[in-house]
Amino acid sequence: MNNIDSMDRLTSAFSSLPGVGRKTAERYAYAVINMDSESVDAFARALVDAKHNVHYCKICGNFTDHDICDICSSRKSDTICVVKEPKDVIAIEKSKGYHGLYHVLHGTLSPLEGRGPDDIHLKELIDRINQGGVAEVIVATNPDVEGEATASYISRLIKPLGVKVTRIAQGIQMGSDIEYADEVTLSKALADRRDI
Amino acid sequence: MNNIDSMDRLTSAFSSLPGVGRKTAERYAYAVINMDSESVDAFARALVDAKHNVHYCKICGNFTDHDICDICSSRKSDTICVVKEPKDVIAIEKSKGYHGLYHVLHGTLSPLEGRGPDDIHLKELIDRINQGGVAEVIVATNPDVEGEATASYISRLIKPLGVKVTRIAQGIQMGSDIEYADEVTLSKALADRRDI
Secondary structure, three states, X not given: OOOOHHHHHHHHHHHOOOOOOHHHHHHHHHHHHHOOHHHHHHHHHHHHHHHHHOEEOOOOOOEEOOOOOHHXXXXXXXXXXXXXXXXXXXXXXXXXXXXXXEEEOOOOOEOOXXXXXXXXXXXXXXXXXXXXXXXXXXXXXXXXXXXXXXXXXXXXXXXXXXXXXXXXXXXXXXXXXXXXXOHHHHHHHHHOOEEO | OOOOHHHHHHHXXXXXXXXXXXXXXXXXHHHHHHOOHHHHHHHHHHHHHHHHHOEEOOOOOOEEOOOOOHHHHHOOOXXXXXXXXXXXXXXXXHHOOOOOEEEEOOOOOEOOOOEOHHHOOOHHHHHHHHOOOOOEEEEOXXXXXXXXXXXXXXXXXXXXXOOEEEEOOOOOOOOOOHHHOOHHHHHHHHHOOOOO
């Protein structure tokens, strides 16, 4: 084998990304060699900056460069949409069907994988509700087993606090992923939310 | 839209890779956020190092960190295998069926795209042959229109220099089914039949 140290290291780095095998990693590495130097330097800076600057918003748990994310600092709303992951926020924002606040759980309840209420950002949600000003919580976890279980757990937890709890409508295909839903379906599902 | 500068920049950087759309780039960016800092730093270093250290071997044109690649500096052979791209070298090396030298053209002749003999590393190949010690040149360009045209051009160029020129065999893929072979491959395989 030809021992090209730098290429091997870059290929290995790309291989660590999800769904990237050896061939794809090699293709990416060759593409990098063919980029101009400024683009590669910018790529490297983007990697390091993202890792070092991006952290959880102190209010909603979404990714942000600042203490508090742009949504939390710019929007006034009495509605909180609860999602599993930051990428779900992006998907819902793209649908343009929702203009309220968010809360990112960073996971769902999963007895099988040993993830209980303390392993996801549920306490932070309760704290937000206890601070007042919240009229409705829309639970927009994925329509799969864990997402449903998490939704009904949240419902039982929050309803006693006098807050309306709704579930994103099941217009989204069962077993699929919110991240990959088309924007019309996502909008419709938000509009059709129902009590749980 | 939630304006997460660092995430946007990283997603854009990943989008510049071949075959990577917005969704995939987002998935890669999230994976980076979830890596530990050392891995991300190593990734960024690998990018910059590959771009700045990797260049063409002065003899064969393959990628290398040094002046002359490991294959050229460690192997003695009177056979040169001519390929289109560095990744073809990797593929042939992996096959373990060849132990000679290589020559990377960095492209094929393409009148349609305006690539002539001066746009690929052909002169360097002729120089190597003129320095002597070359008995055979195996042309291992792809079996497509451009690859075939390049192969016959190289053959006409090199044969007068008293060097044997061969073409990598074309036919039915090993382990595949005759039933599913395309017609061009099948007729090529029949025409190139050999005694057993």
